[in-house]
Amino acid sequence: MQTKRVIIGDREVKIPVLGIFPMIAIGLVLWLLTGTYIVGPDEVGVVQTFGKHSRISQSGLNYHLPYPIETVQTPKVTEVKRVEIGFRTTGKNQFRTIEKESLMLTGDENIVDAELIVQYKIKDPVAYTFNFVKPEQTVREAAEATLRTIIGRHKIDEALTAGKFMIQEESKFLLQSILDKYETGIFVVAVQLQDVSPPKQVIAAFKDVASAKEDKNRMINQAEGYRNNVIPKARGEAQAMIREAEGFRVARIARAEGDVAKFNAMLVEYKKGKEVTRKRMYLETMEEILPNIEKYIVPDGDGSNLLNLLNLNAQGGVK
């Protein structure tokens, strides 16, 4: 090997000098080595030979012929990317609404505030790499157009309530078909309709409808409650009336039977000596009633002195 003498200060150093061909050889080796590259586990390698797409390489250590013969690009094919329409996430659990994007007309010419999240990933890395420009903007614009188209097909009440799922599915389908038309190689993983709400200018009126609905239910429930209170009471009252009547019937009959039994028993005895019994009973009754009352006995029997008697009694009262 050739050497060259170099004087540094007062010392003499020998430096080996390579000839032109070994230098070219080393350069060539280094150049060839620049073709090694790593494809991450979430990526694939899209290799171009003289600008033309030639092959796809999988994860791990790979080799392509060095630039400018071959080049490689490694799009992340498993990563799910996300685009937000109508709002932006500004931090953890912090969002900013973008009214310009989120306010849109419904099919019945109302305005709703709708927010959408699109999740997408690369299904065809070759198409994704070569066919179009600005992937994120493309998805965003297509998604925005899609959401408005679909919301425009629905009435406001559908958009706010039951139609949400349908809107989501239709949006996903339409968005995918647009992206396919552009040959983007993008797969729409999910389209999630976030909050769909009335614009804030009129939200109070919408809330009032909800509370009116509740008012309606409340009024009905109260009336039902009233019914549930009144009807059983009335039924109870009715039963009470009937039971009382039934009691009355039994009692009335029993009493009649009792009275009759007494009468029959007395009748048997009476028949044994009619006149005597009659007199005795009469006198007994008189004994019973007369002691407690005021009585006047008028001797002449026709009661004509009654007035005098009353007068006398009155004067006596005065004295």
Added chain:
Amino acid sequence: MKKPLLVIIVLGLIVFFTTVFTVDERQQVVILQFGDPVRIITEPGLHFKLPVPFQNIVSFDDRLLEYDVAPEEVLSKDKKSLIVDNYVRWKITDPLVFLKTVQAIPTAITRMDDIIYSELRRELGTHNMTEIITEAREEIMEKVTRNSDEATDQYGIKVVDVRIKRVDLPKENEQSIYARMEAERNRQANKFRSEGDEEAQKIRASTEKDKTIILAVAYKEAEEIRGEGEARALEIYAKAYNKDVDFYEFLRTLETYKKVIDDKTTLVLPADSKLFKMLYE
């Protein structure tokens, strides 16, 4: 001995590198011979041409390109003003024509914008606002895309998609929509409340009705039962008392005395009455 060889190699390399060129997947190329286009290459890969002073290359993007149109105010058929925001996806399909007519992308966009704007205006002008918002939107976009595409053929451009991103109302009209929405909701709220009132009253009224019926039916039944009792009692009494009407009358009279005559009664008795007839004898 070595020097001429080196010169030849260097010269050879220079010639080689101006002769050989690659066309990327994302490109298409026009070869100019002294400024005059002679060949179009759309196939990516390694290609050859004459060295530099003789032939040059101009490359164009072969991808789907975008351009976003600024929102414009457009009138619908029913003379309603709408703010339309759309975007365009397009492609250079004939680089030669493109090069001859518009040369570069910014010029192309200006030309395209003129065409698309007028197409959009014309098309939207044939539809009512409601149609534009709802079912006709896609049809309009397709038609505008098709017409614009035909019109841009002269520039070597293919308009792949003209898509309406937004159709909004001007701010003033928005207010009237909000007012209408509010009125509509108020109407609904009132409807719900009146319905509630109606339903509740129905329930209450039917409750009162049912209550009245229940009580009346019970009254009827109770009176029937009472009547039955009374009738049975009368029958029993009649049967027994008929055995001796005279004795019954006597007994009942005595009973009645006991009840009628109490301590407030003043009784005037003639001395010759049945009770006292022995008093003066």
